[in-house]
Amino acid sequence: MLRRRSFWIAAAAVAYTAFAALRASGGQGPAWLALLGLPALLALGFRWVERPPRGEDRIEPAARSAAAVCLTGAAMLAAARSGPRGLALIALGNLGAAAASMAALVGLARIAGLGGLLEPPPSTRRLDAAAFASLFWTVAVALPAISAVAPARTAELDPLLVDYATSAASLGSLTVTLVAIARVRIARRLELGVADRVEAALLLSATALAVGLSAAFVGVAPPESILPVTSAAAAVCVAFCTVAADAAHVSRALRLTLAIAALATPPALLAVYVVHGAPRGDLGLRGAPQSSVGVAVFSACALCAIAGLAAPALARRFAPEGARWLGAFDAATRAAMNPEPEAALETALAALREASDQGATGQTPPALYLLSPPERVTVDRAGYAHTEAAAVPARLIELCQAEPERVLRVEAAEAVEVRRPEVRPLLGWLGERDIGVVALVNDAEGPIGALAIPRGRRTAPMTLEEVSGLRAVADRLGAVIAVSAMLSGSRGREVAARREAEERAREIDRLERALALSAGRFRAIAALLSRPARAAAYSPAARTALEELERLGAAGGPVALLTSPGIDAVAWGAVVHLASPRARAGGPLAIVDGAAPVPEGYAQAFAQARGASAAREDAAARPGADETPPALALWRDPDSSPIEAAKGGTLLVLDAQALPAEVQSYLAAALPDDVGLVVAVPQPPAALAATGQMNERLADRLGARAVALPPLSARAEDLRALALDHLARIGVRLRGRPFGLDLRALQAVLDHPWPGNDAEMGAVLLRAALVAEGDVIGEKDLAAIGFTPQPAPPDRAEIGRSAARRARRRRAEKAG
Known part of the structure; x- marks a missing residue:
């Protein structure tokens, strides 16, 4: 530092100002201290702002030079104030304050970022603020200097003009400094490290201005004396913020x-x-x-x-908005010091989870994503670790490596998504998981994972202090994972797994395509089964039932269908399945007829899986034990159980009240969460349980989620469309073209109450089509099969009212 010519020039300027103050004071006063002490202090300041001999220097040389000029100007002002007040010393002091203020503005425009996605806007590197501030100080320096050099030329000027010029220049430069800092803060608030420096410069400058104005107001010193000191102090604060390591x-x-x-x-x-x-x-x-x-x-x-x-x-x-994370990062780093790798990982994630729950309840917990094997490790509130398969985009790892401290912040990626389209898919991936920041976890060989912290309700950008704390946690977790892998030999297994994964990649693709085709077939079959329920659903009763079933299906819970004789419950159950999330995921629809002796479709599989000899061997191996009923054994067998067949989909049980009681109890207790349950029963489950037809456990499982399927008598608006739909399918099947109905036959169909519902209508129309000679079914064809419209049964309430009227009439006749 002593070999630098710039230091000796600065020291000479300060010494000259101090010597002038000493001469003006007659060789007495504090000017001696300024002459001897300020060059030494300036040497310490130059040593502090110079480039470090070792390590990476992230400060621009221009900012360091501006800080040195700022310290020189502040020292000149201090030296000028050590002597008596005079025009020459005022000019030198103002020159020092001007140099400090303009150098601080130059350093502010040369604040270096840490790199990464964000780049400083060109507007923040302009020196227009320093040029504008120089206009104020030009008058404040020139006026006392000319008055001191040529007093005859300025004899007519009021001496107060010097004071006014000094105060105005100080306030003007302070205002320009605050505006320039605010501009940089707005433009570079997301740059890591820059936001911390600019925020500190803004607050320190505002504090210096407030203290200076307050001191002038209470009379500590005149404004022309205290405001230049305030301006120089603010400039030194800005310089400190721009070149701090x-x-x-x-x-x-x-x-x-x-x-x-x-x-x-x-x-x-x-x-x-x-x-x-x-x-x-x-x-x-x-x-x-x-x-x-x-x-x-x-x-x-x-x-x-x-x-x-x-x-x-x-x-x-x-402290900033996310200050709670500072303590959490420290706690996680200490927790990761545990010699047991898995315990260290759990306690570190638990510390981060605690800070996350304090910010916003119910949000995504912090997670550690491992690259090989691709897994996601989280910790619940009880402190237990959970591992699930999850892959991290490769582009995310690349961006984390290029970011400062190897930490990618979502706000930084959002700021550049317009000019960098490759960032947009990552933002979607991070937004789906509510991730606010990702820190890369490395070991000696390279990246091994990523530590994700939730965004929650936070709005302020992450500070460098928090990012450094997160980097420390990630580094410590990297060491923990590396030790764990070295001790267990998992890295060798990972390499073998990679080779096996590469060999079986084609097989996986083939199986995925097969699964996708299978899921499509399941949905197509369910859609075909649901067609009778959707074919002619125009009446309010049908539309209400459809909407209610779709709502309950989307909710995912069990559903009870209250059916009347002849209603196609399979079609309505398929509607519930298609509305459920399981159908969208490709789950099957398994149908069981509870009224059959053995559920159809499973008897053959059950016989093949167990066989009569296997059943005898099981019974002989458990002497004295109660023999399991055959129906219950069928439901328990993993190879033939309807529950296993419905895994990932929906189980539709027709006439569930007809199942044995032990099967009903087992169905209610053993049905897993990934299987939806739909039952068709003639009465509400509570009523069936009250009469002993349904097991109470199954009734409780079904609850009040029951929907009454509308009979044809309540679907007057749908009868014409239903009849034509039946005739169209019957005609195409029999003659290759659809049948029609004449007006009299249609009126007969509309007048009939259809107590047998869909089954009766289908049978009647099929018989009429078989005897019809043409393509249009008439009233004579219906008469030929013995079909005559029956009047609708009277309403029970109307019957009750008629009986009451007759009873009142009889009482009136007796009274008369």
């Missing part, structure tokens, strides 16, 4: 400084006000001014001491 240290220093300023400034200013006002009697203390001054100074000192003690606690209050 670690932006996280800047944030911590900012919080502590703000805490001290908030606590100590009011009592200090109050003491100054008392000290200045007591001797003049402005405070009404004429009787004992000296004692009042002493009490005020002592109280101010005591309050400042208390403020120093309370400052750390208050500084924590100034």
Whole structure:
């Protein structure tokens, strides 16, 4: 540093100003201290701002040079103030304040980012703010300088103009500095490290301005004396923020400084006000001014001491929005020090989970994504780890490697998604999982995983301090995973698994295509079965039943279909299945007829799976044990159980009340969560349970989720369409063309109550089609098969009302 010519030039300027102050003071006063001490302090400042001899330097050389000029200007101002007030010293002091202010603005425009996705906008690197501030200081420096060099030319000028120019230049440069900092803060708020520096510069400059104005207001010093000092102090704060080696240290220093300023400034200013006002009697203390001054100074000192003690606690209050994560990262890092790798991983994720639950309940927990094998590790609230298969996009790993601290923030990716289209799919992947930040986990050989932290309700960008803490956690987890893999030999198994995966990739693709085709067939079969229910659903009763069944199917719970004789319950059960999430996932629809002796479709599989000899061997192996009923054994057998056949789909049980009681109980207890249950029963489950026709456990499982299927008597609007649909299918099947109905036959169909519902209508129309000679079925064809419309049965309420009227009439006749 001592070999640099720039330092000696700066030291000479400071020494010259201090010598001028010493000469003006007659060789006495603090100018000696300025002449001897300020060059030494300047040497320390230059040493602090110079490039470190080792390690990576992320500070631009222009910013370091601007910080050195800023320190030189502040030292010149301090040297000028060490002597008596004069025009020459005022000019030198203003020159130093001007150099400090403009150098701070230059350094602000040269703040270097840490790289990654975000790049500084060109507008933030312009030096227009420094040029504009120089206009204020040109007048403030030139006016006293000309007055000192050529007093005859400026004799007619008012001396107050120098003071006004100095105050105006100080306030103008401070205003320009605050505006420039605010502009950089808005444009670069998402850049890691830059946001911390600019935020600290803005708050420190605002604090310096507030303290300076307050000091001038209470009379500590005249505005023309205190405002240049305030401007230089703000410039030094900006320079400190721009060239500090670690932006996280800047944030911590900012919080502590703000805490001290908030606590100590009011009592200090109050003491100054008392000290200045007591001797003049402005405070009404004429009787004992000296004692009042002493009490005020002592109280101010005591309050400042208390403020120093309370400052750390208050500084924590100034922490950013995500400050809770700082403690969580520290706790996770300490937890990962556990010598047991799996215990260390669980405790570290549990610490992160606790901080996540404090931010917003019910959100996605922090997760560790492993690359090989592709797994996702999370920890529940009880502290137990859960592992599931999950893959991380390869592009996400690449972006994390290029980001500062190997940490990718969602807000940074969102800021560049317009000009970088390859980021958009990753944002979709991260948004689906509510991930706010991803840290790359490395071992000695390269990336092995990614640590994902949820976004939750957070709105403020992540600070460098938090990112550094997350990086420490990720590094520690990388060491834990590497140790675990080395101890268990999992890396060898991973390599073998990769080879096997590559060999079987084609087989996996083939099976996936086969599964997709199978899922399509399942949906097609269910859609075919549901056609009779949807063919002519125009009446309010049919539409209401369809909508209710689709809603219950989408909810995924069990559904009870209340059927009347002749209604096609399979079609309505297929509607429930198609509306469920299981059908969209390709699950099957398994149908069991409870009224059959053995469920159709499973008897042959059951006989082949077990056989008579196997059943005898099982019974002989368990002497004295109760023999399992054959029906219940069928449902328990994994090879022939209808429950196994319905895995991942829906189980439709027709006439569930006809199943044996033990089968009903087993069905209610053993049905897994991935199987939907639909039962067709003639009465509500509670009523069947009350009469003993249904097991209470199954009735409780079904609950109140029952839907009454509308009979044909309640679907007057649908009869014409249903009849034509039946005749169309019958005609195509018999003669290759659809049948029709004449008006009289159609009226007969509409007038009939159809107590047998769909089954009766299909049978009647089929018989009429068999005897019909033409393509149109008439009234004579219906008469030929013995079909005559029957009047609808009277309503029970109407019957009751008629009986009541007859009873009243008889009582009236007897009374008469």
